Every structure is written in structure tokens, then in C-alpha cells.
Amino acid sequence: MPVIRFVREGLDVECYPGENLREVALREGIALYGLKGQLxxxxxxxxxxxxxxxxxxxxxxGSLSGRTAVEEQKLRRRPQSWRLACQTLVQQSVLVLTRPQVGFGDADQRIAAAKSQPLPAGPTSWPEPPAEEQDEDSETTTSDEEV
Ligand code: FES
Incomplete structure (x- = not known):
């Protein structure tokens, strides 16, 4: 599975190939938005x-989906490496800095440290379903057979 390394937060998060970056960030409690976006x-x-x-x-x-037409228009005055998380699908492992417009003191050091740690290329494998779900299925089958 791809890993998204959130540099500002110092957090690695696994996701399914093709998952939306915004949805993964929100699910993991990442502070994706600045004040304006929070409001x-x-x-x-x-x-x-x-x-x-x-x-x-x-x-x-191919690590991420290509820029959408919306991004081409809305990000035309921004650095080429910037994306809109809501328009971005993650295919392979990437390093991401949230709220890049908001600086933080040791940004360069954190980015360098994040880059120095290898990321899995991903996607590697799909997760196995939890054992409990497998047990429920087998119980259902058993009760169906009894009827
Ligand atoms: S959430 Fe509004 S542009 Fe991404």
C-alpha cells in the first residue's frame, strides 16, 4: 500500500492506491486547512x-494523479509542486507538506529528514480482511447449511 509521509506532522499514513489525499488526511486527523479553510x-x-x-x-x-483542469486554473500562480489535496489521488508513496503557505521554523531540516528515510514504492499488497469478518462469514455458511 502507498505511504503518505506528512512532513509537517511527522506522520506516515498508509492508504489504498487511488485514495483521495484530502480524505486520507481528514480521516487521520491531519490539520489540512489553515484558518480560512477551517472557517x-x-x-x-x-x-x-x-x-x-x-x-x-x-x-x-504516476505517484499521484495528474493535475486536474481545476488545479491548472487555480494553481497557475503557485509552485508546480503544489496540489489541491481534494483533487489528488495517491497511487504510490509520496512526501507531502500540508499548508505550505504557512512556514515553520525547522521546515528545511524536517523535509531533509523525511527525504532521508526510504518510503515503500507501493502499492505492495491489499490488506487482509479482519479475522472477525471471516469468522462471521463461516458461521453464516454453517447456519445456512443447517436449515
Ligand atoms: S477543499 Fe476546497 S479546493 Fe480543496
């Missing part, structure tokens, strides 16, 4: 331009 965002429609992320480091081609 009001478009919910992932690509209209509010508050879910900026910077894809730091060299990611292999």
Missing part, C-alpha cells in the same frame, strides 16, 4: 483553494 471550505469540490499541499521530494512519475 469554511468547499468540502472537496476544488472551489475554495484552501487545501494546498506541497509534494516535496522526488516522487516517481
Amino acid at each position: 469554511g471550505n468547499c468540502g472537496g469540490c476544488g472551489q475554495c483553494i484552501t487545501c494546498f499541499v506541497d509534494v516535496v521530494g522526488e516522487s516517481s512519475p
